[in-house]
Amino acid sequence: MKSTRLIGFVLAVAAISGAVYLAGPNRPDNKIALHGPNTGGRLVALYSSEPKSFNRLVSPLGAEELIARLTHATLIRVNRVSGEIEPRLAREWSSSPDGLTWTFKLRDGVTFSDGVPFTSADVLFTFAALYDKRVASPTAAGLTVNDQPLKLRAVDERTVSITFPAVYGPGISMLDTLPILPKHKLQPALDAGTFRNAWGVTTPPADLAGLGPFVLKKYAPGERLLFERNRKFWLRDEAGRPLPYLDEIQIDIVPETNSEVLRLESRSADLISDKVRPEDLAALRKKESDGDIRLVDAGISTDPDVLWFNLAPGAPAAKTRPWLQQEALRHAISYAVNRQVIVDTVYLGAAVPIFGPITPGYGEWYLPDLPRTTYDSATARTLLGSIGLTDRDGDGMLEDASGKPARFSILTDKGHTLRERTAAVIQQQLKAVGLGVDVIGTDPPTLFSRYQQGNYDAILFYVTVDSTDPARTPEIWMSSGAFHFWNPLQKTPATAWEASIDSLMQRHATTLDGVERRRLFAEVQRLLSAHLPFLHFTAPKVTIAMSARLKGATPAVLDPPVLWNAEVLSVSGPLGGRQ
Amino acid sequence: MSGQLWTFLIRRSVGAIFFVAIVSIAALVLVRLAPGDATTELALAHADRATIEAARARFGLDRPVLAQVGEWLIGLGRLDLGQSSLYSRPVADLVLERGLRTAYLGALALFVATAIGLPLGVVTGSRPHGVAAAIVTPISIALVACPPIVGVLALLLLAATTGWLSTAPGAVLVPTLALSLPLAATLERLQSQATAETLAAPDVAAAAARGVPPARLVWIHAARQSLRPVLGVYGIVIGTLFSGSLAVETITAWPGIGRLMYDALVGRDLFLVAGCALVGAVLIALGNVIADLIRAVADPRIREQL
């Protein structure tokens, strides 16, 4: 009797636990439609950092940009894959004969997510907030030409004209970075001078309004953001069905890459925040053949690692080691480092060797016939000998003319495994030709502070761009730029070739002729290749991983890789794992 | 409690407040002196000079460090811990929000660790050559020797591959296990040692001679006495647990104060750093007071020392 009662009890417990488990978060998604892309469902994406504000004008960082792409809309959009300009809030546009004034006709019948109609006043308001000194928006600099703001005029409720202060090469593509904000919600804050504090992360979602495909439904600080479909979204697909297809998008804040990848693999998430790490490729390919995951080759990355030396005149290191600033040293390093080893060892083959800052990921700007230095340690040693570095005491390492060992330090940021490994490989390769290298890893603020003070020998770092058009990043190419790595913020160009680059880039930014612009920038790249102020070794191949149920994705190299066109994404079934 | 104990409490608390303030100020000053500042993220996003200078002014970085310390102290009087430069929110709100999350996790982990570690420690301490000790002791040592990151990752791997546990941010089981298992092992080791020592004491031998049954000896007589040194450790344990474990919170995506402290450090968010240091100091100081209190309540001889 006792044992049967026990068995019965155990079975009852098992049945109840089973019921509880099945009733839990593994509930299947909404019913799916059968024609074309499925409507409905919730996409689960992972992101590595949380937003500091819901006000895109105040913070341009990754999380804020992602939220802006989901909840706001721009006048025009640059298609991440084709590079073409697509109509968004502006349905058509035309330019004046001199190319300076553009007239945009806005779509009809568009309202914000709270029902208030969208008019040209909102466009003017957004620009006013952007350029307002009290707002001090970081995005403002990217929407100026020669430090002059754009001039706007509302022709009528449905037409806006934008006048450029000077001819601008990239043209209206710069408008892709500016989400149009609701005047009726934010004008009071702008007038009162409190625009910076408006729409902080504690703002109730009901107070936010946007023109994007989704609206914020709920924010659990530090944990997740939940977006739901904007029922007032103004775009329809070719068949006339209202967009977006998805009911909801859930973004979980997962700061650690290991957890992200595990969740994707166990089918608890659809997307991760970054490209696939080389060491995860094998496991994800296996999952792909099981049908759980889809891997898409998005191209070559546009933010490769770059090694530069401190070439500012009067740098403290250069006083005792003048050979540090010699051009021959950099050419020698380019010959001494076997790029294929970095490709094979650090990236497990998922990278390409590069010899300049513009990778194949930059599309039309890439120059395939740029001179490539082959791996040749003999040439490297000869070049080093030409600046006085030879092995004077037979210990295998080079010394300078005064007998001091040829040693320098490379500063890089800690916590970025691939870059640290690249630094270790470079260190090893340079040791083989007799150059001693100390790798110093620090956190980004320390690294940046040392860079700004010029207190370093060499730095291995990277730079992200939000557009492949070089005219959008003058701070790198112009000698007066803050990101002219090797010698930033020059009052007058320090060398003849930098002066040439300055004038070439000036012409590049102020002509509209595409062929001419490419020719000018090719010239810039050749100058950089000849004088090698900074060295590039490899650029990783970008592989984007997503769950197999995600449809309609067209991943690209620029951020956000998949969610940039979230309105056309759909899911074809429920997520498999626990969420 | 006697008036003596109350005076002791008050004296310690006043000392603690003064001391917590010093620690927070030290943290603020140290981070301010460290290279780099809160405008790095903006600069890396290619913001121009003017924006960065405006940001520096907003964060008070153009004023001398003592002025910022003074500002913080004055705010402290009003229980206002300043504005976070990273999150653009009041530090007090942030610290409270995240601190409670860590406290919740810490309390859970403490409970689980105590429930597992102490009884197991008594068992292995009273029967050092038994089957239980043979199984538990190596596992305990392995858990104590396991680096936190490796431990959490192993748990995460287990959770993800078996699907038994959720790895979503806010799911509490994986972080609790990650925190409580090594702690349980430490408690087990300590309790085991203390039990073995207590059982070998002459008064226990005397009780055995009087005919007290062994089970009663171990679980009531010896356990009570051996608990004292172990409970002494709880002060530090509470303090450390409730200040948050960076590894666990980052890897299991738990929005706690350990992660906040690290983000504040890397982001050079001065007031947030001071706020987090304050919370950490309060917790550890509180833990110390509790530990001393427990010892005082348990041992009359120590009360004399106060």
Next chain:
Amino acid sequence: MTTPGRVGLGILGLLAAMALLAPVIAPNDPSDQFSDRAYAPPSRIRIRDAAGFRAPFIYKHVLEDRVLRLYREDPASPVALRWFAGGRLVSTASESPLLLFGADALGRDLFSRLVFGARLSLGVVLLGTIGAIVLGTLIGGMAGGLGGSVEAVLMRVADFVLVLPGAYLILALRGVLPQVMSASEVFGLMAALFAVAAWPHVARGVRAIVAVERVRDYAEAARAAGAGPIRLVRHLLPAARGFLAVEIVLLVPALLIAEATVSYLGLGFPEPDASWGTMLQDASNVRVMAEAPWMLAPAAALFLVVLGVQLLGSTRASATVLRLGDTRFPLTAATARR
């Protein structure tokens, strides 16, 4: 010494010997990056092939798929092990290295890095632990033995050090120190940091024990006999031996782990020097843990160290146990258990 104690001593002795003899027993240079050997599995030493028994050898590892990290042994290329060549106990010709524990992400021999890293990690932890114990015992002993304002001041200082988040101190320190520091400079600094960070834990415990002992009969007797404060403290300190044994057991793994954390904040041993802390960081990757588990060798080594210390520490308890009772009997452990 009891058997567990002997085993513990044996384990620690073996590890110490391996660390000291690292240049001899490591088959390769710890910083050599062997091409096409990233994440290579351990080499299997064989003594017989199709032809029968022969001198120990390994088969050459051939990389089949770089992304999948698939290696295959090539039975057509046996590589003989050579002994006592170039100052090393055992090694091979360099294009096919002997990888006893496999290779890390950059193709470096894990075993060589482990034994060389033991010198740095074990050394720094040993020094730090000794420093913390000595400092903590001295300060805690003085505080507990002398009482009064001395005790109050010393314990305040201990609390302050305990509470200050080390990360901030290290960050500020890093900004002040020279950018490039040699391994020995980092070694000394880290040991000092560990000692300074850990002594309050020790001091608190020692103080508590000594304070209790201070009012015991024998202490009163000593005072009545005219013992000065220093002599008195020396009498009281042995009572803390049990506690100190436990503290050491807890400190060693904590400091070994701290070594890894500290290197994350920028105060670690510089590349390419290996230390168990940095090796553990490299292994902190789920993919690695699941597919190249030999990279967790430093965690296993860590476990062995803690085991050894634990076993060694447990041997003392039975000897001192009597003094924690209410009266002091000069009994041996054997008589106590009667």
